[in-house]
Amino acid sequence: MERIPILQMGEFLLVTIQVDMHDRLAMTLQDDLTNRISQVKARGVLIDISALEIVDSFIGRILGNIAKMAQVLDAQTVVVGMQPAVAITLVELGLSLTGIRTALNVEKGMALLTSTFNQDGTAIELSVLPRERADLYGET
Numbered sequence: 001m002e003r004i005p006i007l008q009m010g011e012f013l014l015v016t017i018q019v020d021m022h023d024r025l026a027m028t029l030q031d032d033l034t035n036r037i038s039q040v041k042a043r044g045v046l047i048d049i050s051a052l053e054i055v056d057s058f059i060g061r062i063l064g065n066i067a068k069m070a071q072v073l074d075a076q077t078v079v080v081g082m083q084p085a086v087a088i089t090l091v092e093l094g095l096s097l098t099g100i101r102t103a104l105n106v107e108k109g110m111a112l113l114t115s116t117f118n119q120d121g122t123a124i125e126l127s128v129l130p131r132e133r134a135d136l137y138g139e140t
Helices: 023-040 057-072 084-092 106-115 130-137
Strands: 006-009 012-016 044-048 076-080 101-103
Touching: 006 023, 012 023, 012 106, 023 057, 044 057, 044 106, 057 076, 076 106, 101 106
Parallel strands: 012 044, 044 076, 076 101
Antiparallel strands: 006 012
């Protein structure tokens, strides 16, 4: 059975999707990732979709579900590397991906994840970090 590797980097999990996603693979990823978050008590999940050229409504919903499930398991989710065509498709399909933060690349995504935690490891709302958000996204 085909699986997408889930790598652990400290208290974060990194998922790099390098193959075309089909429904069964997406469901397997959802199950594997939620189990892994629980097993290692991950605080964050970074999903790199830069290799995905097409995302349909099912895959979009699965990404949203993964973020919601991760949040219930006390982990933040950041999706990185979204292609413009994928972003356009998700908007046209009406999928808002509530609960998913996005960043341009893995480096910025990791910075976003690490910036969401205080020194003591407790999560903080990104909305209280406007300057850091502006730095991450190149906003002025």
